[in-house]
Amino acid sequence: MASYQEMDDETYFKELVKYRNSGVNHFASYVDIEITDAGLGWSKGEVVLQDHHFNPIGSVHGGLLFALADSVGGSAACTRRRPVCTLNSEISYLNAAMDTKKLVAEAHEVKAGKKTCVYQVDIFNDSGVLLVTSIMTYFYLHGEIHFPGAD
Numbered sequence: 211m212a213s214y215q216e217m218d219d220e221t222y223f224k225e226l227v228k229y230r231n232s233g234v235n236h237f238a239s240y241v242d243i244e245i246t247d248a249g250l251g252w253s254k255g256e257v258v259l260q261d262h263h264f265n266p267i268g269s270v271h272g273g274l275l276f277a278l279a280d281s282v283g284g285s286a287a288c289t290r291r292r293p294v295c296t297l298n299s300e301i302s303y304l305n306a307a308m309d310t311k312k313l314v315a316e317a318h319e320v321k322a323g324k325k326t327c328v329y330q331v332d333i334f335n336d337s338g339v340l341l342v343t344s345i346m347t348y349f350y351l352h353g354e355i356h357f358p359g360a361d
Contacts, residue, residue, distance in 0.1 A: 214291065214357055223248045223289060225357045230285050232358070241274055243281045251319030253286035258312050270307035275342050278315050279331040283346035286317035286329050293355050294348035297326060301344040310335035317346075325350055 214222060230238070230245040238245075242263070245255045257263065257278055265271045280296055287294040307313065313333055320328040326349050333342040 214355060219250060222291065223250075226285065226288055226355075227253075229355070229357050230281075230288075234358075235281075237277070238281045241277055243278055245282065245285045248285055248289055250289050251286060251322065253282050253289065253317050255282040255285065255315045256312055259310065268308055270310075270313065272303060275303065275307060275313070275333055276301055276344075278313055278333060279317075279342060279344040280346060282315040283317045283329040283331045283344070284348060286319060286331075287327050287346075287348040288355060290322055290327065290350075291355065293351045293353055294327070295351055296346065297349040298347040299344060301342060303342055305335075305339055305341045307333075307335060307341050310337070312336040313341070320345070 227245050227248050233239065242257050243255055245253060247254045255278060259270065263270050263274050279301060284294055315331055315333045317329045317331040320330055326347055329346045331344045331346055332340060335341055
């Protein structure tokens with residue numbers, strides 16, 4: 211397979227989704243986050259909820275909601291073919307995540323600069339109700355994203 215720099219966009223985005231769902235993404239796998247799709251400047255992801263995702267009052271734990279926003283936002287940032295780390299984030303919990311079987315997150319690019327990029331990530335329940343909105347700022351790291359078997 212060609213290196214990621216030589217991949218066309220469609221192939222790169224498919225490989226990025228596979229990579230973000232692979233075993234190298236330990237924390238996201240541990241909390242059941244799955245990236246479902248990505249394209250230039252955007253990505254989508256979801257969590258099929260299980261008992262361990264809920265807090266004592268029966269609502270999805272806020273930490274899972276934040277982790278989903280960060281993972282989906284980070285995936286969208288990586289569509290620029292550069293690795294990133296989270297620099298800053300702001301999250302607003304708008305509605306309790308109760309009585310839902312799945313969380314669905316959508317990230318879209320607000321700005322891609324030379325050293326940083328900003329993404330808005332919205333999270334919905336399985337009925338389409340907006341639960342969370344967040345602004346995630348990422349810092350571009352030096353180096354390259356390496357997909358296993360792609361080089």
